[in-house]
Amino acid sequence: MESVRPPIKRLTRSSGDPEGPTRSRTSTSTGISRRKHWYRTAALAAAAALVAAGCASSTGSTSKGGSATTKSGGTLTFALDEDVAGFNTLLEGDNEFVLTEILDQTLPRVYEVQPNLKPALNTEVVTSATVTNSNPQTIVYQINPKAVWSDGTPINADDFIYNWQAQSGLPQFKDVGGKAYLPVGTSGYNQIKSVTGSNGGKTVTVVFGKPYGDWQALWSQNTPLIPAHIAQKVGFDAGFQNFGPAVQVSGGPYEIQSYTKGEDLVEVRNPHYWGPQGSLSKLVFRFILADSQQPPAVQNGEVNMVNPVLASIPYLDSLKSIPNFTVTVQPSLEFQHMDFNESNPYLAMAGIRHAIAYGTNRPQMISRIVSPLTTSIGPLENRVFMPTEGGYSDTSGGYGAFDPTKAKQLLQQAGMTMGSDGYFHPNFGPQKGQDFTLSISTTSGVEVRSEIEQLFQANMKAVGIKINIQNYAANTLFGTIGPKGEFDIIEFAWVISPFKSGQQSIYCSYTNSANCQNNWDHYADPKVDSLFAQALTTVDPTQAASLFNQADAQMWTDMPTFPLFQAPDLFGWSSSYANIVPNTSNVGIPWNANQWGAK
């Protein structure tokens, strides 16, 4: 009987984070630990660059990336490896990557991050976004006069106001029944002082209480506008939990037609959409929770597109063997890293942290874990920017090099003596005279992370450090072990964003517990605090990137955390469709689904 057979292990992904980086809970058997969500925050914007001159207008339209001629009609079926928990992407618990993908074409966004990871104004929703004042920071949005929800209600300032209030975290704003709103995040919205409408509701003026460089992330990406007139009736927290009319109201090219739990979700063209109609008549999101079951479905013609969490080598090989199926592996905005807990008396010493970094063979990890999928990824030399982002530069200052000899020298300089058993013995502290031993922890049952740990353990043995592996369930690791600092070294993945303000809470001084709650490492450096603070209020993206990189360079010197490598992201689709352009940001591949079409 099946009941006595061992179940297939399935790795679930963490829920998303709209604003900041997110800890990824999962990983592939061969090395892909994958994004979840993000983020809105940060100051890139071409518009912001003009603020220095007094005021600026951002009117560049979104480039969807596809231009091939397509036939009208047809269906594309996209395999998703997770079902949705609910349909309010702004709500804690619902904010998952798959929901963002599903809502890409049904909810309006002010800005959209392009495949080049730069935000562009979505002029089908907002014809302009103008920075009219820098002190106080003031943005004026002109809503497209034709923009309407699919039930005929105009999209106007009321929607901006409601969405701000619900995500502001301010106690005076209440959900229906006087209950508190439960937004997944409040970043940026909590810095807004007022949102007002004029010009019949088609002009929106946003005034910030304190400057917010990442203003383009607001009402964008995975925190799109939800219809205020619906949410006010059904409730923000509970009104979108079940599929029904409230969920079907659309402000995008497609609208949700049907949803069958655990099975599929179908979108059809929104007849009330004011912009260009989608080419395909139907988008089907098919929930195939076991990634390994997706290639047979592709082969059988039941699925036309995949973007798995678990892109294993057998998975890749299976897809490559299918004729007329395009497969591409691209570096994502996620990276694996190790954090050092500086409350450990040994790890409190920068020299020992550097010794561990010098002793870690990152090229070996990459060749074993990542290279079978793509050779375009090397050791990561920056925590804030990924190599695929414009601001990236190697800020490591040589601290990322693999140099076991130097590692041993640093351990000796730290006051350790090599023992006859091949391990160093500290001459001080609680392990005085014993083998120098540290533990490493990560999420249990994730093969790639286990492989990282085993390689790390072997690397450390070679330099004279004994490593014990102590893993935990994801909920325990991220709910207790990490936040309470009950680890020596912890390994997991961060999913980051083109909007960088979300990373501040990881690296700013832990003593500021209110704002730096994600710093589990007991790390504190006023210089890093200052550089982040400057960067986040700098409107010139080049200057801001320079400041972020200076902060990162300082963190290489401090070494509170050691970045390992960027994770790859696999996309595959049937070659009979045109205009499919992968997007490694948190909107996912359906970001331009309204341009997809049959060749």
Next chain:
Amino acid sequence: MWAYLLRRLAAGIIVLLVLSFGVFLMVALSGDPLAQLRANPQTSPATIAAAAQQLHLNQPLIERYWGWLDGLLLHGTFGTSFTGQPVGAQIAQRLSVTLKLVIPAVVLSVLLGVVVGVISAVRQYKPVDHLSTGLAYLFFSTPVFVLGLLLKDFLAVDVNKAAGHTILYTVGESTPGINGTWNVFVNEAQHAVLPVLTLTLITYATWSRFQRAAMLDVLNADYIRLARAKGLSPRRVLFVHALRNALIPVITVVAIDFAALIGGALVTEIVFSWYGMGQYLYNGLTGAESPDVYAVQGWLVVAATAVILFNILADLLYGLLDPRVRYA
């Protein structure tokens, strides 16, 4: 008979209560449903506190259990899952999916298991017995996910290629957008072929071995020799005297396994993307807001009730098959 039934039901209810309390404690203590929220660097403490209140996580465990039990006994509700949806409605949907998979598989498995088991016993050590034994061990020892993948790769894809259109589907219960009762029925049947076949093959394999063993015992019993000696036809000896008695141990196994399958055929569901009871439990234990104690409790009530009822049913069937069985 009725007194016996009532006693069994009362005992079952007590078992269910004890079980529900134990499971509630274990699941509730096994993790923090808000762990992901806490790990989100931007989620405010106010949101976390409000979520904890909404999910009753700020109440003592006993109070939470009592609240759940009170809802079940006095209002007939299973509570609300941590994703904000009523557990009762969710369970009903999941159960209907599981039954669509399990009922045909169990019916086919019983037929196949009994027929193969009887033939193997009657033709003991003959080629047909060796063949059926070999196949039974093969299917029994093949992991479900391997069997499912093999059927997909070497049956569905090839059949569809040969036919030039899709006859056998590999994922889901149906194709969205199909209209018309007959078309929907056919489409669902096409989707059900592979998962039902998978479940049937691994289930019949076990049951056929039980049937063979039981049949061999009976065929070697004195009363069968006597029946033959009295000149009864081989057919009558086999079907009326032997099979009837040989079904009793098989019924026990079928009843227990059927009840267990109602709790979900997790691997088959995952392999073929059917969202039934198995996946419901799995999500309750490992999903985004897990452990979801109310979802798990809802599953437990249904699964445990099925086990209790099917055991009682099996006992009743013993009486029908063997008049010597008395319920005192």
